[in-house]
Amino acid sequence: MSDLNKLTLSDALDGLAAKKVSSVELTDAFLGAIDKANPHLNAYVVVAHDKARAMAQASDARRLRGSTAPLEGAPLGIKDLFCTEGVRSTACSAILGEFTPTYESTVTANLWRDGAVMLGKLNMDEFAMGSSNETSCFGNVINPWRAKNSNAPLTPGGSSGGSAAATAADLCLAATATDTGGSIRQPASFTGAVGIKPTYGRCSRWGIVAFASSLDQAGPIAKTVKDAAIMLTSMCGHDPKDSTSLDVKTPDFAKAVGKSVKGLRIGVPKEYRVDGMPAEIDALWEKGIQQLKDAGCEIVPVSLPHTKYALPTYYIIAPAEASSNLARYDGMRFGARKAGKDLNETYKATRAAGFGKEVQRRILIGTYVLSAGYYDAYYLRAQKVRSRIAEDFTNVFANVDAMLTPTAPSAAFALGEKAGDPVQMYLNDIFTVTTNLAGLPGISVPAGLDANGLPLGLQVIGKALDEETVFAVAAALEDAAGFAAKPGAWW
Amino acid sequence: MAIDENTVRRVAHLARLALPEDRLAPMAAEINGILAWIEQLNEVDVEGVEPMTSVVAAKLPMREDVVTDGGDARKVLANAPKSEDGFFVVPKVVE
Numbered sequence: 001m002s003d004l005n006k007l008t009l010s011d012a013l014d015g016l017a018a019k020k021v022s023s024v025e026l027t028d029a030f031l032g033a034i035d036k037a038n039p040h041l042n043a044y045v046v047v048a049h050d051k052a053r054a055m056a057q058a059s060d061a062r063r064l065r066g067s068t069a070p071l072e073g074a075p076l077g078i079k080d081l082f083c084t085e086g087v088r089s090t091a092c093s094a095i096l097g098e099f100t101p102t103y104e105s106t107v108t109a110n111l112w113r114d115g116a117v118m119l120g121k122l123n124m125d126e127f128a129m130g131s132s133n134e135t136s137c138f139g140n141v142i143n144p145w146r147a148k149n150s151n152a153p154l155t156p157g158g159s160s161g162g163s164a165a166a167t168a169a170d171l172c173l174a175a176t177a178t179d180t181g182g183s184i185r186q187p188a189s190f191t192g193a194v195g196i197k198p199t200y201g202r203c204s205r206w207g208i209v210a211f212a213s214s215l216d217q218a219g220p221i222a223k224t225v226k227d228a229a230i231m232l233t234s235m236c237g238h239d240p241k242d243s244t245s246l247d248v249k250t251p252d253f254a255k256a257v258g259k260s261v262k263g264l265r266i267g268v269p270k271e272y273r274v275d276g277m278p279a280e281i282d283a284l285w286e287k288g289i290q291q292l293k294d295a296g297c298e299i300v301p302v303s304l305p306h307t308k309y310a311l312p313t314y315y316i317i318a319p320a321e322a323s324s325n326l327a328r329y330d331g332m333r334f335g336a337r338k339a340g341k342d343l344n345e346t347y348k349a350t351r352a353a354g355f356g357k358e359v360q361r362r363i364l365i366g367t368y369v370l371s372a373g374y375y376d377a378y379y380l381r382a383q384k385v386r387s388r389i390a391e392d393f394t395n396v397f398a399n400v401d402a403m404l405t406p407t408a409p410s411a412a413f414a415l416g417e418k419a420g421d422p423v424q425m426y427l428n429d430i431f432t433v434t435t436n437l438a439g440l441p442g443i444s445v446p447a448g449l450d451a452n453g454l455p456l457g458l459q460v461i462g463k464a465l466d467e468e469t470v471f472a473v474a475a476a477l478e479d480a481a482g483f484a485a486k487p488g489a490w491w
Numbered sequence: 492m493a494i495d496e497n498t499v500r501r502v503a504h505l506a507r508l509a510l511p512e513d514r515l516a517p518m519a520a521e522i523n524g525i526l527a528w529i530e531q532l533n534e535v536d537v538e539g540v541e542p543m544t545s546v547v548a549a550k551l552p553m554r555e556d557v558v559t560d561g562g563d564a565r566k567v568l569a570n571a572p573k574s575e576d577g578f579f580v581v582p583k584v585v586e
Binding site for chain 1: 494498499502503505506507508509510518521522524525526528529531532533534535537540541542543544545546547549551552554563566569570571572573579581582583584
């Protein structure tokens with residue numbers, strides 16, 4: 001049964017429930033696929049062979065005793081930003097060294113509660129800062145997709161590059177990821193996968209290494225919209241240990257997949273048609289608009305006037321919050337320590353040796369914009385612009401049910417292509433950061449291939465707590481697009 | 492607003508980040524590139540706008556003041572770079 005790893009999560013769960021396949025068989029299939037692919041893709045930074053097998057055996061035993069838990073037996077990949085008890089968790093940074101948590105993040109605890117199996121920890125940009133998975137201390141992740149007639153290694157996107165690459169290459173049924181400025185949606189777009197960032201507060205941030213606390217949200221990357229819905233239902237839930245966790249019920253999101261979208265009003269924001277946008281992406285967007293029209297939606301041109309300020313706003317707020325969150329990495333209580341001649345020198349040496357260049361750059365920017373004399377001009381002003389951006393969405397959502405935009409301004413680019421100018425790299429998030437700033441749910445659905453045969457995604461943005469409409473519209477797009485392409489396995 | 496090497500040195504100290512002298516100028520240049528791009532936020536009319544400190548319009552939840560966790564020194568020290576007798580061992584803090 002060599003193609004078990006190619007199943008969708010939904011089909012695998014059906015097979016497990018019907019006892020056509022066991023969790024041990026599935027897990028072994030994935031471990032075999034990972035051992036073959038990982039030296040080429042570098043998607044996993046820890047492969048937990050023994051633990052995965054033990055969890056799979058325990059799951060099969062639970063099933064014999066009648067378990068019907070929603071993810072019973074499903075082998076998943078976990079982004080290395082999630083603390084997993086007893087399994088090294090580093091946020092792909094040297095500063096965490098061999099840090100092995102003595103506690104489990106709430107989101108992953110939810111997955112194990114629902115019967116899932118952990119295959120290992122997935123590669124990512126260091127501290128989730130990046131859009132290409134080129135800043136990991138464990139090296140780059142290689143996109144399983146390649147451009148036509150080319151062997152050049154491409155980025156899978158970031159920061160959740162490992163999660164996206166592993167899902168696209170069938171190295172897990174689905175993966176957990178996080179999104180602060182687009183880190184779930186952009187890699188999903190670059191790898192032909194589905195990725196959703198839920199409403200801020202749906203998923204608990206407890207046990208997730210913090211980057212920017214008012215922006216971070218966990219979410220799944222999966223092979224289909226239905227798979228993503230199944231994953232998200234398990235991941236979400238109120239957590240008293242996270243004071244920003246919303247005390248709301250989690251709907252069964254899979255029920256929204258396949259719901260009719262007839263009569264829904266879909267906003268198309270004009271400011272998302274940016275200068276220099278590739279014609280192919282514009283064409284794909286138009287196609288998506290037409291597909292939703294054909295499905296019975298009403299298309300409404302709308303305006304989000306402060307869109308162009310979203311990226312610069314993000315690049316003040318996120319580094320500022322990061323400079324505060326990363327102050328804890330001081331070499332005293334956990335992680336790596338590099339000794340200096342005294343306390344301050346130890347702090348400085350530890351942090352200089354442990355943090356990569358991009359992280360250091362963002363810490364410095366964050367420290368600067370929060371420092372005395374500059375706080376008002378930068379941070380406070382950015383907080384006010386953020387209010388304006390959120391207001392734009394509130395105004396538009398009084399009149400529409402969801403919005404359709406492209407996910408990313410390009411297909412997957414070559415490794416090293418955008419390494420020169422930080423701002424060039426930041427522009428990757430141009431369509432996604434707005435939803436993080438406003439705390440709204442956003443999903444990326446693979447919609448087509450570009451002229452080089454690389455996947456392109458479309459994004460659906462929803463009202464706060466209305467992931468159900470987001471899933472319904474996304475499923476309609478998925479149906480219409482009929483995207484069935486998979487990267488040819490060159491590894 | 493452009494920053495110079497002295498500002499980078501000061502900010503690096505605030506952030507407890509060792510920056511070698513030869514990295515000060517390049518870092519200033521990189522940061523200035525980003526700050527120049529951020530300048531456009533000055534175009535926005537934010538008169539009378541409250542800074543958005545929280546995405547959710549929610550009050551900070553309160554809880555009962557009881558102990559619900561902790562008390563396991565082994566777990567707390569498990570990842571310590573240096574520990575002894577139930578303490579973290581660190582460089583001298585007080586001169």
